[in-house]
Amino acid sequence: MDSAGQHEIQIRYTQIDRINGKAIFTDYDFQVDDKNYFYPASTVKLPIAALALEKINEIGSLTKDTRFYIEGDSLETTFATEISKVFAVSDNAANNRLMEFLGQDDINDRLTKKGINHARLSHRLGVHDADEITTKPLVIYLNDTTVTVFEGTINTPADSLKIQGTKKGIGFYEDDSLIKKPFDFGLKNYYSIDAQHGVLERLLFPEQFSKDQQFNITEVQRKFLMTAMSTLPRNAGYNEDIYYDGYGKFFIYGDTKSRIPEHIKIYNKIGFAYGTLTDCAYITDSKNNVDFLLTATILVNRNGIFNDDIYEFEEIGIPFLSALGRGLYDYELKRKKQKGKK
Template identity: 60%
Template sequence: MKKIITLLLLSFVISYSCETKKSEKDPLKVALASQDPAIKRVMDSLAAFEIQIIYTQIDRKEDSIILTDHTFQVNNDNYFYPASTVKFPIAVLALEKLNKIDSLDRNIKYYVEGDSIENTFSEDISKVFAVSDNHANNRLFEFQGQDSINTNLTNKGLSPVRISHRLGVHSSDLRTKPLILYLNDSTTYSSTSIYNREAKSLALNNIRKGQAYYKDDSLYREPFDFSFKNYYPVNTQHSVLKRVIFPELFDMDERFDISEEQRRFLLEAMNTLPRNAGYDPEEFYDGYCKFFIYGDTHDAIPEHIKIYNKVGFAYGTLTDCAYITDTKNDVEFMLTATILVNNDQIFNDDQYEYDEIGIPFLAALGREIYALELARNKK
């Protein structure tokens, strides 16, 4: 009898050891196995939500930085609508273009021809991250043009990607609008229009989604076609984030050509909360554009928690791409995730389960990863 008990105990120890090693190797699966209802209801119906996730552990050893990626259902061929996450590379490349023009800097005032609203590039980049302002993004889009954006990303090894349109406006104009730039108080300069190539149809999995969609108040009983929309998969998003946070880990031709001062400004913009950018905290609460950890609460984010990120939400798809640090507890990690919430399978009806399912899932996922990181850093 003692022999049988000993064998059973040995079997349990071996099994526990194997599970522990497996968990250590795959912490993302540990997080997704959480019994938190916000995670469990998504994991119980995976096919309906089209989630893709990349989690990067960060280890610093002497002068070395080691990044270890863990992925779940990541597939560049499985399309999801990136929404406002495309504003991140557009903002970085705007700084890069400014860096190459001696007569311009990010604090120069400008406006788009035909518009009377004056802004600086600094203001527009801040708006892009603080409240995901579409107009600010589109001005940066006019400054560059989609062909330049796509080429510059691809040349840095950031692919696949295809930026094909502005956001929040129904404009398919391939020609950018000229910018009127104030070189000084009395001198203005008008940029020339940039002509861009017509976008080709994307041939990807899930490029046609749902069972119906609305257009001009009419219901069409067929899947919604995303084949001419922007394409910015989680792999590419995560790679853009890595190049901004840890440029030293990449070859010079893979980095963004921005100065260290520009990079510090960019990081500050990515971390700035709406209340610190002059927005009404009741409408634009801390978690408004910080889905991970805090997206499902209106509580203030503690000072020692810094989230450098860009979110996107449109057509039922929620995405966040973030570098998160806790300076008090010596925690840092990267997390990119996307989820589709469209229970009725109808697009453009404004009936998406953002608050009921999508944001709670991303917030809970962030908390699970954060808890794992707290435990990992205590070892």
């Protein structure tokens, strides 16, 4: 904690108490600042998945199991399959297919209308044309013999963000050349701690929000999302030696290859790229009657150079987030016991 500023740490921890069956949230923040930028990486996949389901509901002829493919893409798939891949192993291509379906403008408009501010999604993930503003057409199978084409949309080009911290480090690599100036994140995705926490709360505790602030999805779809968020890779058919339980669960288990006990469920979305690790999670322990919300981010780029693939993910980032999760989980266990004695 003596270098919390250097690592640009932001943490929001939410205690959950219940009075007459109603959940009461109490937030505790450490260095949370919506005007201080961090790169959100794959955490943006959670709202994209939820909004894809929302849009499906608005188009009466579609369901999450509708088959489709992106024009120019060789993979025929379903919305449910892509959403599952987004959470099981944080699949970038799956996320990008959902983003083609939605488009940047639609994503941002929908978030704003729900009162989710301090967020701006502007690009896809892991591809060269990530910030292309024109989405590709979707070829959708209405049944085994009938297809329809959803035309692409032209979206608004992103403006550079007017907040602190968008220029980071002392240099970056571009086309194998070192550019000796700060790396500019101004046109990148922006998804603050407050926005991440807000999306998670709306999905896990929709009753806490007015109808216009909730995601317009059915209870069946909401439970499908929750299952996708909590499913471990081994239960989704992935090789456990590569995709161990903590692969997508930084809090508590990120620094171990041990299996997560059956009574502990973590509903979350992680992100790591450009030296930044973030996790946004709802952690529950059914055996000990414990649950809490936790969102945190940390930057680990000791040399200040971006795009050199030299980041302290394993040495500092993941151990920190794991220890943070364990510390708060242990605190919650003690808090629950103290409440039980009253």
